[in-house]
Amino acid sequence: MSEKVRVSILGATGYGGAGVASCLLCHPAAELVWAGSNTFAGRPLAEACPWLRGLTDLGCRPENPEEAAAEADVVFMAMQKGEAMGWAPAVLAMGKKVIDLSGDFRFRDPKVYEEWYGIAHASPELCAEAAYGLPELYEDEIRAARLVANTGCYPVGPILGLFPLLREGLVEPAGIIVDAKSGVSGAGRARHTLAYHFPETNENMTAYRVGSHQHTPEIEQALSLAAGQDIVLSFTPHLVPVTRGILATMYATAKAAADDCHRTLVAAYANSPFVRVLPEGECPSTKATFASNYCDLAVFADPRTGRVIVLSALDNLARGASTQAVQAMNIMLGLEQGLGLPVAPVFP
Numbered sequence: 363m364s365e366k367v368r369v370s371i372l373g374a375t376g377y378g379g380a381g382v383a384s385c386l387l388c389h390p391a392a393e394l395v396w397a398g399s400n401t402f403a404g405r406p407l408a409e410a411c412p413w414l415r416g417l418t419d420l421g422c423r424p425e426n427p428e429e430a431a432a433e434a435d436v437v438f439m440a441m442q443k444g445e446a447m448g449w450a451p452a453v454l455a456m457g458k459k460v461i462d463l464s465g466d467f468r469f470r471d472p473k474v475y476e477e478w479y480g481i482a483h484a485s486p487e488l489c490a491e492a493a494y495g496l497p498e499l500y501e502d503e504i505r506a507a508r509l510v511a512n513t514g515c516y517p518v519g520p521i522l523g524l525f526p527l528l529r530e531g532l533v534e535p536a537g538i539i540v541d542a543k544s545g546v547s548g549a550g551r552a553r554h555t556l557a558y559h560f561p562e563t564n565e566n567m568t569a570y571r572v573g574s575h576q577h578t579p580e581i582e583q584a585l586s587l588a589a590g591q592d593i594v595l596s597f598t599p600h601l602v603p604v605t606r607g608i609l610a611t612m613y614a615t616a617k618a619a620a621d622d623c624h625r626t627l628v629a630a631y632a633n634s635p636f637v638r639v640l641p642e643g644e645c646p647s648t649k650a651t652f653a654s655n656y657c658d659l660a661v662f663a664d665p666r667t668g669r670v671i672v673l674s675a676l677d678n679l680a681r682g683a684s685t686q687a688v689q690a691m692n693i694m695l696g697l698e699q700g701l702g703l704p705v706a707p708v709f710p
Contacts, residue, residue, distance in 0.1 A: 370396035370430035375410040379440030381684025389702030398425040447484040467492035467511035478576040495690040498634045515682025516577040519610040519674025521584045526630035528588040533614035538595040542610035543602045607648025612672040620663035646675035654707035655685035
C-alpha cells in the first residue's frame, strides 16, 4: 500500500484496546489516528497507558463512533457487551470496516447471544454477516468481510485443538469436556470487584460460572460446524493467580490413535504461522506464549479411558484478543498476516 491505513480504537485504554494500539504503533502499513476513552478523555493516551510513553502523542477523546469512523478506514471496538451492536451499523454505513472485540457478533443466531449474554440484540441483521475472527479456520470469510467478530479468549484453544479432529472424524462429537484456566487480566482493566483484588486472587484458584459461561455456545458453534452435527459440551473456566495466559485441557473419546490426531493437527496448521503443534510428548505452557499471537497445541493418549487429551496454551490478552484482532485486520486489508505483531513471546 502506498498510504498507511488509518485506524481508530473505541475503548483504547482497556486491555484489549490498548493491546491493539501497541500493535498499531509499530505497524508498517497502519496508523493509529483516533483513540476513544470516556475515562481518560482529554488526557494523553500515553498517560492512560504508560507503557506507550514516547511512542505516541495521541490524546484520548470521548467515545463517539461516528467521529472515530470519520477519521479512519478501520474501527476497532473494544468495549463492554452491548456497545458495538448499537454502534456498528452507523460505522458500516459510512463505508468503514469494523473489528469488534466484544461478543456482540460472534453468534450467527442472535437468540443464542440473548440467551447467554442476557440482553436483547440491537442489530440482529448483522449477526449472520459477521465473519468469525479466527484466521486459521475463517481466513476466506475474514478477507471478504466488512465486519469481523473477534473470538472470545477461552474458545481459541479448544476450537483450534479440536476442529481438525472432529472434521476428520478422529474423536467422538459427544461427551467432550473442556477444562480451562485463565489469568486475572481476563476480567478486564476496569473490573474492580472484590473477587479480582490481589489479596483475593493471590495463592488462590477457583472455578466460576460453572455450567453457564458465555463462551460455551461459542465453542459449540464452531465445533458443530466441524463435526457436521450439533455438539453439546461441558466447559468449566477457572481463575488462577497469574496475570495473563490460558491453559485449556480438552477430553474427547478417541476414534483414532493419538499419533494420528497429532499428524492431523500438524497437517491442518502447516501453513498457519501462529499455531505451533508441539512434538509428541511435550506439554504447552502459558509462559511460552506470553504476550504473543501464538497458540501452542499438544495431543496425548489416555488408553485406560479410551480418550484423547488435547492441550492448548495462549496469551488471553494477545492471541485471545488484541494481536488476533490485528491479524484479522491484516487479512481484511490484503496485508501479510504478521505485520505489527510481536515476533516472539516475552520470556521469562
